[in-house]
Amino acid sequence: xxxxxxxxxxxxxxxxxxxxxxxxxxxxxxxxxxxxxxxxxxxxxxxxxxxxxxxxxxxxxxxxxxxxxxxxxxxxxxxxxxxxxxxxxxxxxxxxxxxxxxxxxxxxxxxxxxxxxxxxxxxxxxxxxxxxxxxxxxxxxxxxxxxxxxxxxxxxxxxxxxxxxxxxxxxxxxxxxxxxxxxxxxxxxxxxxxxxxxxxxxxxxxxxxxxxxxxxxxxxxxxxxxxxxxxxxxxxxxxxxxxxxxxxxxx
Amino acid sequence: xxxxxxxxxxxxxxxxxxxxxxxxxxxxxxxxxxxxxxxxxxxxxxxxxxxxxxxxxxxxxxxxxxxxxxxxxxxxxxxxxxxxxxxxxxxxxxxxxxxxxxxxxxxxxxxxxxxxxxxxxxxxxxxxxxxxxxxxxxxxxxxxxxxxxxxxxxxxxxxxxxxxxxxxxxxxxxxxxxxxxxxxxxxxxxxxxxxxxxxxxxxxxxxxxxxxxxxxxxxxxxxxxxxxxxxxxxxxxxxxxxxxxxxxxxxxxxxxxxxxxxxxxxxxxxxxxxxxxxxxxxxxxxxxxxxxxxxxxxxxxxxxxx
Numbered sequence: 059x060x061x062x063x064x065x066x067x068x069x070x071x072x073x074x075x076x077x078x079x080x081x082x083x084x085x086x087x088x089x090x091x092x093x094x095x096x097x098x099x100x101x102x103x104x105x106x107x108x109x110x111x112x113x114x115x116x117x118x119x120x121x122x123x124x125x126x127x128x129x130x131x132x133x134x135x136x137x138x139x140x141x142x143x144x145x146x147x148x149x150x151x152x153x154x155x156x157x158x159x160x161x162x163x164x165x166x167x168x169x170x171x172x173x174x175x176x177x178x179x180x181x182x183x184x185x186x187x188x189x190x191x192x193x194x195x196x197x198x199x200x201x202x203x204x205x206x207x208x209x210x211x212x213x214x215x216x217x218x219x220x221x222x223x224x225x226x227x228x229x230x231x232x233x234x235x236x237x238x239x240x241x242x243x244x245x246x247x248x249x250x251x252x253x254x255x256x257x258x259x260x261x262x263x264x265x266x267x268x269x270x271x272x273x274x275x276x277x278x279x280x281x282x283x284x285x286x287x288x289x290x291x292x293x294x295x296x297x298x299x300x301x302x303x304x305x306x307x308x309x
Numbered sequence: 310x311x312x313x314x315x316x317x318x319x320x321x322x323x324x325x326x327x328x329x330x331x332x333x334x335x336x337x338x339x340x341x342x343x344x345x346x347x348x349x350x351x352x353x354x355x356x357x358x359x360x361x362x363x364x365x366x367x368x369x370x371x372x373x374x375x376x377x378x379x380x381x382x383x384x385x386x387x388x389x390x391x392x393x394x395x396x397x398x399x400x401x402x403x404x405x406x407x408x409x410x411x412x413x414x415x416x417x418x419x420x421x422x423x424x425x426x427x428x429x430x431x432x433x434x435x436x437x438x439x440x441x442x443x444x445x446x447x448x449x450x451x452x453x454x455x456x457x458x459x460x461x462x463x464x465x466x467x468x469x470x471x472x473x474x475x476x477x478x479x480x481x482x483x484x485x486x487x488x489x490x491x492x493x494x495x496x497x498x499x500x501x502x503x504x505x506x507x508x509x510x511x512x513x514x515x516x517x518x519x520x521x522x523x524x525x526x527x528x529x530x531x532x533x534x535x536x537x538x539x540x541x542x543x544x545x546x547x548x549x550x551x552x553x554x555x556x557x558x559x560x561x562x563x564x565x566x567x568x569x570x571x572x573x574x575x576x577x578x579x580x581x582x583x584x585x586x587x588x589x590x591x592x593x594x595x596x597x598x599x600x601x602x603x604x605x606x607x608x609x610x611x612x613x614x615x
Contacts (some may be wrong), residue, residue: 100556102312105320106499135614142608208611238311238320268313273556277315280549288546291553292538293370295560299375299534302564 087117089259097238097264099270106238109265113230113249122160124252125167125222126162127232128180129265130155130242138184138204149201154186157214157240161221161232173256178250178257182206205211213237243268316552317361326353326555330369334566337370338377339574340387340511340526340586345370345537346593348559357555358383358612364544364551368569369559371537374530380571381527388478388524392531398537402496409497422553430498431594438587441516442580456536475503479520482566487518492532511586522579567597 080088098107109129117123133153140147158197160180162169163274175181188198195201214237220233230247248262268279281289311320329351337344345366352362381387470484495510511529516521520528546553574582 064433065506100313103315105311137612137614139610139612141610156613173428204609205611208609212611238313239318241318273313273315276553280316280545280551282551283603284546287553288542288544288551289554291368291541291545291551292371294553294556295538295541296375298557298560298564299372299379302372302568303374303379 060173064299066132087115087123087251087253088162089113089115089117089249089251089261091247091261092249095263097268098298099240100242100267101271103271104238104273106240109234109236109247111232111234111249111263113252113261114228114229114230115153115230115259117251117253118224118228118230120253122253124163125224125232126160126166126169126178126180126232126250126252127222128161128248128250129157129159129234129236129245130179131245131265132156132241134305136205138201138208139206147164149192149195149197150189151186151201151205152189154205156243157236157245158185158209159215159236160219161234162217162219163222163224164174166217170250170252170257171256174252174255174257177228180205180248180250182209184188185215189215201248212239214239236267240267242269242273312554312558314357314552314555316549317357317555319356319358321355321357321555322386323558326352326382326558328357329374330559330562331566331569332562334373334563334568335570336589337373337530337563338380338567338570338572339577340582344373352552354379357407361552361555362552364386364541364548365556366557367537367540367544368551368553368556369563371534371541372560373563374533374537376564377567377571378527378530378534380568381523381530382574383591384435384523384527386523387477387527387531388476388520389528389531390474391476391479391488392528393521394488394515395495395528396532396535398489398492399496399532400492400539402498402603403536405493405541406497409508425601428594428598431597434509435587435590435594437516438512439591442583442587443444454555456606479518479524481519482516485586492519493540496536499507512590515583522582526574526582 071127072213091111094110094112098109111127113125113127115123115125133155134154135150136154137148137150140149157296158180159168166175166180170178172181176184179185183199183202186202187200188195192198216235218234221234222230224230232248234247243266245267247264247265249258250257251259265277276287279290310323312323313320329348333344333348333351336347348366348369349359349362352366353359357365361585378387391601466487468483469488472485474485475482491510491513495513498509511525514525514529515522543552576584
C-alpha cells in the first residue's frame with residue numbers, strides 16, 4: 059500500500075500538480091516536491107495536524123548534500139511593542155509569516171551557511187520584512203529577534219532537526235507538525251538542497267488551510283454580515299442565560 | 310483536547326475556559342457584578358488576545374447576568390424601575406465615555422493614567438466597603454446597612470432633589486435624578502476604564518442611594534444585562550472581535566457558576582456579602598497596584614495587524 063502511494067505521488071510530480079525549481083542549469087541538481095495533502099480543513103475541532111511532503115532528487119544518495127523543508131505562511135503585517143519602564147516603543151513589519159516550521163536532516167547550521175539560510179528564508183530572525191524606511195533602523199535586529207522569539211513561544215516558529223529522511227529510489231520524506239494555533243490561509247511548503255553550505259536548488263508546492271463548517275460560517279458572517287453577527291452574539295447570550303434560568307429554576 | 314477559535318484564530322483548552330467561566334460566573338451571581346474585571350485578565354492569561362478577551366467577556370457576562378438576575382427576580386429582589394433609570398443614564402454615560410476615551414488616547418499615552426485612576430478608585434471604594442462591613446460581618450453590630458448618621462448624610466442629596474418617585478421594591482422614595490446620575494457616572498467611568506461597571510455600581514447603589522444589599526445585587530445584574538448586550542453588539546458588529554465559540558464555551562461554565570453564586574448568596578447576610586465584595590475589590594486594586602509598581606508585563610508583545 060505504501061509503495062503504491064509513493065508511486066502515485068511520484069507520478070503526480072511528473073504532471074502539472076507540483077512546482078519545480080525554475081529551469082536549473084544542466085549541472086544543477088534536480089529537485090521536485092509534492093504534498094500528501096494539499097488542502098487541510100479547519101473547523102472548530104481542529105487541533106493541529108502533520109504535513110507530509112515527498113520530494114525527488116537525483117542527489118539523494120550524495121552524502122555532501124543537505125536537505126531542509128520549510129512550511130511558511132500566511133504572510134501578514136505585524137507590530138511588535140516593547141515596554142521598558144512604562145515607555146512604549148512600537149515597530150511594524152509589513153510582511154512576516156504567521157508560521158515558519160522547518161524540518162531538516164540535521165542542524166540547519168550544519169546544512170547551510172548563514173547567508174544561504176537567509177536567502178532560503180528559513181532563518182527565523184530574518185523572516186520579518188520591515189517598512190522600506192526602516193530598513194536601516196539600528197534596532198532592526200532587536201525587533202526581528204523579538205518577533206521570532208514571540209512566534210517561537212506561541213509554537214508557530216519551530217525547527218525539527220530530524221524531521222526528514224531519505225527513502226529508497228531517490229525519494230525524500232519530510233514531516234512537519236502544524237500547530238492548532240496556525241491561522242487558516244495560503245501556505246507554501248518548500249524544500250531546499252544545500253551543498254557545502256550553498257543553496258543549490260529549491261522547489262515549492264502550495265498548501266491551503268481552509269475554513270470549513272462552523273469555523274467558516276462564523277468567520278464569514280463576522281466579516282461579511284457584521285450586523286447579523288452582532289445580533290447573533292446578543293441572541294446567543296440571551297438564549298444561554300434564559301435557558302440556564304429556566305433549567306436552574308426547574309431543578 | 311483543544312478547540313479552534315474562528316475569530317481569535319488560535320486553539321485553547323475548553324476545560325480551562327469552562328473553569329474560568331464557572332469561577333467568574335460564581336463571583337457574578339454572588340455579588341451582582343458582571344465579572345468582566347476578572348474575566349478579561351484571566352482570558353489573557355489563558356492566551357486569548359486582549360482585543361478578543363475584552364469583547365467576548367461582554368457576551369459571557371450578558372448570559373451570566375441573565376442567569377444570575379433570574380434567581381434574584383424569583384426572590385423579588387430586582388427593582389426594575391430603579392434599573393431602568395440607571396440604565397438610561399448608563400447608556401448615555403457609556404457613549405460619552407467611549408468618545409472621551411478616544412480623545413484621551415489620541416492625545417497621548419493614557420494607559421498609566423487609567424491604571425492609576427483604577428487603583429485609586431478601587432482602593433477608595435474597597436476601603437470604604439471594608440471599613441463599613443468589617444464590624445457587622447463579624448457579628449458585632451448586626452446589619453451595618455441600618456442608618457448610621459454618616460450614611461444618612463451621604464444619602465441626603467437624594468432626598469432634596471426634584472422629580473421624586475417611589476421605588477417600592479427598594480423601599481425608597483427619592484428623586485429619579487440620582488439613579489440617572491449614578492448610572493451616567495458609572496457608565497462613563499466604566500467606558501473610560503474599560504470594564505463593565507458592576508463593581509462600581511454595586512457600592513454606589515448601597516452607599517449613595519440606600520438600596521438594600523439584596524435588591525442591589527439583582528438590580529445591578531438587571532442593568533448589566535442591557536449594558537453588556539449593547540457592548541456585545543457594538544464590539545461584534547464594528548470591531549468583529551467577539552468570538553462566538555469562545556463565548557459559548559465560557560457561557561457553559563458561566564451560567565452554572567452564576568446559579569451557584571446566587572444560591573450561595575442566600576446563605577450569607579448582607580454584611581457578609583459586602584465584606585466579601587470589599588475583599589474582591591481590594592484584591593483587584595492591590596493586583597493592579599502591584600503591576601503598576603513592579604511592571605509584571607512582558608517586555609515585548611506581538612500584534613497581528615489587519
